[in-house]
Amino acid sequence: MKNFAKNFVKRKEFGIILIVVILSVILTFLSSAFLTVTNIMDFMKSNSVYGIMAFGMLPVLISAGIDLSVSATIALSAVVIGKFMLAFPNSNPVIVILVAMIVGAVVGVVNGLIITKFNIPPIVTTLGVMTIVNGAVLLGTGGAWISGLPQWWVSFGSFKLFGIIPTQLFMLIFAGLVTWLILKFTLVGRGIYAVGGSQSSAVRVGYNVNRILIFIYAFCGMMAGLGAAAHISIVGQVDPNTYTGYELDVISTVVLGGASVMGGTGTVFGTTLGVILMAVLKNGLILARIPNYWQKVVMGLVIIIAVSVDVINRKREQAKLVRVDVEE
Amino acid sequence: MKMKKLLSLTLVTAMVATMSLTGCGSKEEAPAETPAPAESEAPAAPAESAAPAESEAPAASGESYDIVVMPKLIGIPYFNQTGEGAEKAGKDLGVNVIYNGPTTADAAEQVKMLEDYITQGVDAICVAPNDPAALDPVLKKAREAGIKVLDWDTPATEDLVDASIHQISDKELGEHCVDKLVEYMGTEEGEYAIITGGLSAANLNAWIKYAREYAEEKFPNLKLVADPYPTDEKQDVALSTAKDVMKAYPDLKGFICMSTPAPIGTAQAVRELGLQDKVTVVGTCVEEDCQDVLSDGSLDCGMLWNTQNLGYLTVACAKALLDGNTLSNGATIDGWDSPLVMENDKIVVMGPPDDYEKK
Numbered sequence: 001m002k003n004f005a006k007n008f009v010k011r012k013e014f015g016i017i018l019i020v021v022i023l024s025v026i027l028t029f030l031s032s033a034f035l036t037v038t039n040i041m042d043f044m045k046s047n048s049v050y051g052i053m054a055f056g057m058l059p060v061l062i063s064a065g066i067d068l069s070v071s072a073t074i075a076l077s078a079v080v081i082g083k084f085m086l087a088f089p090n091s092n093p094v095i096v097i098l099v100a101m102i103v104g105a106v107v108g109v110v111n112g113l114i115i116t117k118f119n120i121p122p123i124v125t126t127l128g129v130m131t132i133v134n135g136a137v138l139l140g141t142g143g144a145w146i147s148g149l150p151q152w153w154v155s156f157g158s159f160k161l162f163g164i165i166p167t168q169l170f171m172l173i174f175a176g177l178v179t180w181l182i183l184k185f186t187l188v189g190r191g192i193y194a195v196g197g198s199q200s201s202a203v204r205v206g207y208n209v210n211r212i213l214i215f216i217y218a219f220c221g222m223m224a225g226l227g228a229a230a231h232i233s234i235v236g237q238v239d240p241n242t243y244t245g246y247e248l249d250v251i252s253t254v255v256l257g258g259a260s261v262m263g264g265t266g267t268v269f270g271t272t273l274g275v276i277l278m279a280v281l282k283n284g285l286i287l288a289r290i291p292n293y294w295q296k297v298v299m300g301l302v303i304i305i306a307v308s309v310d311v312i313n314r315k316r317e318q319a320k321l322v323r324v325d326v327e328e
Numbered sequence: 329m330k331m332k333k334l335l336s337l338t339l340v341t342a343m344v345a346t347m348s349l350t351g352c353g354s355k356e357e358a359p360a361e362t363p364a365p366a367e368s369e370a371p372a373a374p375a376e377s378a379a380p381a382e383s384e385a386p387a388a389s390g391e392s393y394d395i396v397v398m399p400k401l402i403g404i405p406y407f408n409q410t411g412e413g414a415e416k417a418g419k420d421l422g423v424n425v426i427y428n429g430p431t432t433a434d435a436a437e438q439v440k441m442l443e444d445y446i447t448q449g450v451d452a453i454c455v456a457p458n459d460p461a462a463l464d465p466v467l468k469k470a471r472e473a474g475i476k477v478l479d480w481d482t483p484a485t486e487d488l489v490d491a492s493i494h495q496i497s498d499k500e501l502g503e504h505c506v507d508k509l510v511e512y513m514g515t516e517e518g519e520y521a522i523i524t525g526g527l528s529a530a531n532l533n534a535w536i537k538y539a540r541e542y543a544e545e546k547f548p549n550l551k552l553v554a555d556p557y558p559t560d561e562k563q564d565v566a567l568s569t570a571k572d573v574m575k576a577y578p579d580l581k582g583f584i585c586m587s588t589p590a591p592i593g594t595a596q597a598v599r600e601l602g603l604q605d606k607v608t609v610v611g612t613c614v615e616e617d618c619q620d621v622l623s624d625g626s627l628d629c630g631m632l633w634n635t636q637n638l639g640y641l642t643v644a645c646a647k648a649l650l651d652g653n654t655l656s657n658g659a660t661i662d663g664w665d666s667p668l669v670m671e672n673d674k675i676v677v678m679g680p681p682d683d684y685e686k687k
Contacts, residue, residue: 033575046568138431143403145617158600235563236596236620239589241404242562286572292555293527 013258015309016273019302023280030288041166043283048168049074049231051275053250054257055179056223058271059216061254062183064196064263065122067217069111070224071246072133077103077228079137082146082238085153093156093233097171100225107133108221112214122217130247137240146238157233168230172275175223180268188215196263253278256306277306393423394450395646397639398441400458400481401433405614406588406635407456410481413639421647421663426450427639435459442466446473452646454493456481464488476649480642482531490649492675493642495633498531501681502538504631505584505610508683510547512608512628517549518581521573522556523566523594523611525587532586535612539584553577559590566593567600574601585611591630595621615684622686630684640664641678 028035044051053070060067077100084099085091107129114125159167183189191212194202203209232238251261257274259266281302285295397414399407411427418425426445430437435458442453446469453470457463457479467477467488477484480493510516522539524532536556543550557573559565566589574580574597583598585591591611595618598607604625613630621627641664648661655661657670669677 031576033578039575042571043568046564046571049564135431138403142405142408144405144408147617147620231564235567235593237563237617239563242564242589245560282568283572286557286569287576289554289576292557 013267013270013273015313016256016258016270016277016306019306019309020273020277020280023277023284023302027280027284027288031284034284034287037164039283039287041160041164041169043279044172045166045168045234047275047279047282048166048172049227049234050246050249050253050278051172051272052175052230053224053227053246054253054271054275055175055268056220056227057250057254058179058257058259058266058268059183059189059192060122060220061251061259061261062196062263062266063192063213063216064199064261065115065213065216066251066261067108067111067126067220068123068247069107069126069130069133070220070227070250071243072130072137073104073107073221073224074228074231074246075137075240075243076107076133077101077225078232078238078243079141079146079240081229081232082149085149086146089150091150093153096153097226097229100229101222102225104221104223104225104228105218106221107224108218109214111221112217115217116210116213141240143241145240147236149232149236149238153233154236157236167233171226171230175226176268176272179219179223179271182219183268188212192216193264196265249278252303256303277302393452393647393650394426394448395423395452395454395643395650396426396428396442396445396450397480397642397646398438398453398455399427399429400438400456401431402427402429403431405617409614409635410639410642413636413641414643415639416636417640417643417647417663421644423643423647423650425643429456430458433458435462439463439466442470446470446475449473450475451650452476452478454478454480454642454646455484457484458482460484476646478642478646478649480638486674489674491645491655493638493645494671494675494677495638496679496681497671497677498534499538501612501631502535502540503542504681505535505539505586505612506543506547506550508610508629508631509582509584509608510550512610513582515581516547517551519551519553519577519579520582520584521553521577521580523570523573523583523585523590524556524558525561525590527556527558529587535586536584553580556586559587559593561587561589563589563593563596566590567596570594570597571601574598574603574607580607582608583611585609585613588613588617588632591627592618592621595627599624599626612681613684615682618684622684625686628685631681632684633678633681638678641676645676 024035033039053074057067057070080103081096081100085096111126111129114120115122156167183192191202191207194205194207195209195212199209253274254266254271255261256277257272258270281299285298290298399410401407414425414427428441430441438455438458439462442455443466445453453475455463460483464485467484470477471488477489478491478493479489481495483492486492509520522536524536526532540552557569559569570583570593583594585594591609591613595609598604598609599621609627610629612632614632615630618627618630622630644661644663645655648655653661655668655670655676658667660667669679671677
């Protein structure tokens, strides 16, 4: 049984690995600019924000929850750190990132409290919180951009280690590493999978489900905050309206990476692959000079193929499982 | 137990807040404002009819015009600025301007709000429709109620409006972009690309269409490398897309960017690759937001119409119509210094765009 589960997870990611590899080979043939270090760094930088938020979303989906408020959370964090930097021009990037993460975590805790204390489904709670936070952002800014951020922040955003690795990639790796450590090595991490598998069983085994849920949403909010810092470091100014629709991109990236919205499954490795696939697609289709109107069609096709490989595999495995049960 | 009660109270408050923010928020303001003018007007109307002899009234009647100016949505810089202009016109011209709209670009919400204003009996409605067809019935209703109907920023169905205020001629803007591109490229030949906000935005598509036609005709050696690249009205998407386009077409000499975040994102891409001297970027953007990218030549020329003036002109035209004047080419109206430029008997065009260039 254990072996079977392991194989299953492996095969799940195998599908998406295969597609990333095939796609990369094709794109390398179509464009000499694709498989270069600069290009890879560039597209990882542009997709780091989605990636960071995807790592935050992963535990939520594993727990069979959903967080629609991430787009509002990232907007709030972005606005707060934008105003923070204008108010404290002698601050430094570390403090700014911390502030962003704290703001995000606060929104997450509110989500978690409402979900656990009142037993309101996550989709309703986070939708409500999203609207409230969006309204607050609108009230606070009037929709105006915040620009004129301090020079040290601009330098931080355009910094590249050895002239190659951009700051944002470090943030992405940090987010992935933390998520991986939590899911793999902590009791909370185990609990997240348990809750997603079956909440009542998780309670029976002795997990404090409420505490786990609050943690998950706080973590997701925190990552949205980190995403805000990454985003602002790329674009250099705060446009509070730019984040609408982020939640869907983030959720679809995680699902593409093999996590199920039904809960119980999903890995950091898979999510990383999901992020890479989306990044390669967006970047490669332009480099390969695919006509723009076709790009969306191709993108949709690849996503459907990637997900159906997983679904077909799972169906096959389930069919086997049933037969074994009957025979025994 | 107490804690729980407190929490549920908070939740209820939160939910109410949500509702008022999503939809009813915009409405909430409307009824709050309505009783006042409606009540003051109700007694005023019979008074007027009972005492038509009151000849000192013209000034007062001008002041009692209620002009609704409805943007596609409130809370974005563009429509904040048009609102400032509209409200300024209200003060200058002595009319009561109600500047209000939905918080998201939602046509259904606009219909609901307009219904409310019709019930209140305002004198003129100037609307920037999110979806022209969706607004047809409510605009018809407004006309039947004797309300002057104008559109601005984006045209409504032409038959249903008394006047249509265009910020710019689409053709002029498209052609101006190409002229500026060639001016800054310093050559009439080479490859260029178009970055746009979205492939389904009617106004952006119109500008692009005119730009392409003009470029093909006047500068046959300019080569458009591909169809316009969409960027979801997002600066970071414009940034990464423009970077990828420059990699795909290493000989590219220039970008034309439509939609306000696009030129800024594109200029940042040019800056990141250090190609300020090789790649020209021109496009539509808000003046305050483009100063940084203008400063080092990443952006060569930004352009847009004067947003405040658009709101101002809309109110001025509405008042002129309410005063019983007709709008005609070359005519002058209160509050607007230059003579009107009209494309036909309804379409008023504000004028050429303002250019933002490095000083």
